[in-house]
Amino acid sequence: MPGRIPKKLADSLNQQPLADFKVGVDNVIFSVDTAQNRLLVLLVMRQQEPFLNYWGLPGTLVRQGESLEDAAYRIMAEKIRVKNLYLEQLYTFGGPKRDPREATDSYGVRYLSVSYFALVRFEEAELIADKVAGIAWYPVKQVPQLAFDHNEILAYGHRRLRNKLEYSPVAFEVLPETFTLNDLYQLYTTVLGENFSDYSNFRARLLKLGFLCDTGIKVSRGAGRPATLYKFNADAFAPFKDKPLVFI
């Protein structure tokens, strides 16, 4: 573990000029294809150097007067049309040498990436085809080598997604207004893995918590008994806010 720099060295560094940065925002956008039980991430084919023709996370550089979050939403809006989404900041990757552009104008401008994590509903997410249509949902298990350090960012986002799902009600942000308990269960299994919990126990736990209300409406999906549609009740959830709530 570092943490100790001799005083003399520190003083000499005091004279070092400050770095100038361009700040980029990269989004890790997940969705769940419940029909095929696959967790997907949105990738774009890069159409300029560096990393021309590599897949990468949708990203952009931050403009004047634009907040980081605004930039994150801007990329979203350029690539995808959605009704519901969950978005939060992920991590900031900022070592020197992470962007090859720095090499050309050595020690001129640094490129820093603030990554954002998003979860959208697959069924209602409409991809916006670029001129060259280089945009696609990729199963996270099959992503190729990506531009920059984007594989690392994706891995980080994936970890966060699993945690979020276990400890917070993100799922309800990407489910439709009303949903069956099986919809919910499918979402959890595809993200967390097949054997995260027995269905009946999952069901019992969630219903006992009391923030899902029965709408009374039933839907039939092919054969089998029709399922009840439930609705997430944000008010009833309030007491659990910030408390370590476990869905697992």
Add this chain to the structure above:
Amino acid sequence: MPGRIPKKLADSLNQQPLADFKVGVDNVIFSVDTAQNRLLVLLVMRQQEPFLNYWGLPGTLVRQGESLEDAAYRIMAEKIRVKNLYLEQLYTFGGPKRDPREATDSYGVRYLSVSYFALVRFEEAELIADKVAGIAWYPVKQVPQLAFDHNEILAYGHRRLRNKLEYSPVAFEVLPETFTLNDLYQLYTTVLGENFSDYSNFRARLLKLGFLCDTGIKVSRGAGRPATLYKFNADAFAPFKDKPLVFI
């Protein structure tokens, strides 16, 4: 929730020039004064504008060729000498207008703050007195109004500290090599609050987990039965890595 920007507007924004950034690193450095059962945060008195004579988090601007984490360690090293510490990135605050310096050269340079969270051992942390000695441990319950958005950053760090303590073995990074179970318990109570758990249950749970090994050595602290010194066994902890481990 935003997320939809009309295509036309997005295109017009495409012409907006990129923002130029200076990147700062601000550290939220916590320590626990177990003697007085207080959670402390390290503050420095600002000696230049903006916010001259305000208390603020120790911070610095990132230099050429320096990584974010390097910068975080550099501030640490300038303010404090420690043997053990835990450090991790916290959050990146980057809206326009968060730094008054932006106003002077309007739409010139933006100031962005990547905050880091640190936990150090109070007893062995040696503050490095500046020329003007404007540096001090403040009880988190009594921090005054700080420079910039540092109160917000501190609040964020405090939340993270509580979570870290509950779900990960950070405590052992700031305890000495060997410690009594009461030392550990004190640390938890001062951070998490008086009634987070009964001592005997806390004790039983931790011992059953099996990653604390009895050194056989006993220490007497005033009256009362001497306590056994325990040691954290990182290898024995390995199986719990990444698993939702609850100390509460």
Add this chain to the structure above:
DNA sequence: ACAAAAGTGTTTGACGTACACCCATGT
């Protein structure tokens, strides 16, 4: 001897786990 600090044990109830089983619908 007594207080103070460390450590042990026991009872209780809540809850996760793993099943077995019943219900309602389409074909």
Add this chain to the structure above:
DNA sequence: ACATGGGTGTACGTCAAACACTTTTGT
């Protein structure tokens, strides 16, 4: 009728909460 998906119930083990109790020291 029976397969299919939806939903209920139960028996068992584990563990957190609360608290009573024993052990070992200093004064």
